[in-house]
Amino acid sequence: MSEKRQVIFYGPPGTGKTFIAQRLAKILTQHEQHVKLIQFHPSYTYEEFIEGLRPELTGEENQQLSVKVEPGIFSMLCDEARKPENQEKSYILIIDEINRANTAKVFGELLYALEYRNTPVPLPYSKKKLIVPDNIYLIGTMNTTDRSLAQIDFALRRRFQFIPFSTKETESVLKNYLLDNEPEMAWVADLVNKVNEMIDDPDISIGHSYFIGQELTMAKLKRIWKYQIMPYLEECFVHDRQRLEQFQLASLLETGVEEDE
Numbered sequence: 001m002s003e004k005r006q007v008i009f010y011g012p013p014g015t016g017k018t019f020i021a022q023r024l025a026k027i028l029t030q031h032e033q034h035v036k037l038i039q040f041h042p043s044y045t046y047e048e049f050i051e052g053l054r055p056e057l058t059g060e061e062n063q064q065l066s067v068k069v070e071p072g073i074f075s076m077l078c079d080e081a082r083k084p085e086n087q088e089k090s091y092i093l094i095i096d097e098i099n100r101a102n103t104a105k106v107f108g109e110l111l112y113a114l115e116y117r118n119t120p121v122p123l124p125y126s127k128k129k130l131i132v133p134d135n136i137y138l139i140g141t142m143n144t145t146d147r148s149l150a151q152i153d154f155a156l157r158r159r160f161q162f163i164p165f166s167t168k169e170t171e172s173v174l175k176n177y178l179l180d181n182e183p184e185m186a187w188v189a190d191l192v193n194k195v196n197e198m199i200d201d202p203d204i205s206i207g208h209s210y211f212i213g214q215e216l217t218m219a220k221l222k223r224i225w226k227y228q229i230m231p232y233l234e235e236c237f238v239h240d241r242q243r244l245e246q247f248q249l250a251s252l253l254e255t256g257v258e259e260d261e
Contacts, residue, residue: 004161006114006138008098011165013232014207016173017141018096020165025092025139036077037094040101046108048072051125069126074110082133091136098140104153114138114159144203145236167196167205174208182216191252198246204236225249 009017025035046052054070057063071079074093081091104111113121113132120129140160142152175189188211196205210224230247237243245251 004159005117005134005136006140006159007161007163008140008142009163009165010142010144012145012167012203012205012207013143014209015165015167015170016207016209017165018094019209021094021096021139021141025094025137028137029090029092031089034089034091035094036073036092037096038073039096040098040103040106042100042102044101044106046072046106049074049106050108050110050130051075051123051128053125071126075123075130078130078132078136081136082131087133087135089135093136093138095138095140097142099142099152103156107156111155111159166202167192167207168202170208171196174211177208177212178216185216185218185221188216188221195247195252199233199236206232222249 009021011017022035022037026032029035049072051069051071053067056066056068058066077091077093080086081089107114109121109123109130110132113119113130117132117134120131122128123130138160171189171193174192175186178186178189189208192206192208192211199205206229210228211221214220226249230244233247234241234244
């Protein structure tokens with residue numbers, strides 16, 4: 001991250017993007033209070049991220065309505081990182097689901113400020129200068145299920161490094177986890193690998209995190225498959241629903257991976 005100081009982890013759901021982002025942030029900062037995590041969504045705005053106007057009740061008994069400028073989360077993080085006592089410390093903002101908002105609108109002047117660190121950029125409401133110091137890092141995460149990588153604003157893409165997270169690269173994670181924690185269910189890793197081969201599309205493969213961090217039993221696996229995996233695949237194959245039957249857990253167990261492997 002030393003070259004651009006901002007990266008985006010991208011890949012299908014369940015590949016550990018947010019988990020790795022949080023672990024990396026803790027390692028780099030060595031201080032949980034120096035890590036902020038937000039999640040973008042379609043209604044997320046520039047006013048929340050950089051700065052905006054906020055209504056405020058004033059006067060006796062709060063009977064008067066006025067408007068004041070409030071800094072957004074990134075502006076406040078920059079101000080904190082620029083304090084003399086903090087300039088040798090690292091600060092990280094994790095933006096989960098970075099592709100779900102209108103990134104060009106949300107980032108605004110930040111696109112310039114990210115490329116030209118320590119250069120003052122005037123802000124429209126407060127008329128203050130936004131300065132992004134060198135000790136600020138951004139980590140974004142995004143799912144590739146909706147093919148939205150190509151829709152990311154080009155100016156934003158040019159300022160970020162993109163690191164892929166694929167199920168092919170992380171397939172051993174589930175296997176090793178199950179062998180260490182649930183050895184009798186280690187065959188589930190082979191099941192997931194088989195399904196991903198059948199899907200044959202790295203952007204919508206099934207990640208390992210669906211099956212990690214909980215006591216995995218056959219009953220639990222059936223619930224995960226019914227209420228998480230199948231609804232996900234139904235969305236992915238909404239225009240090709242005939243394929244869904246082959247991904248039913250009962251069908252997979254009958255035709256391939258055995259429980260006692």
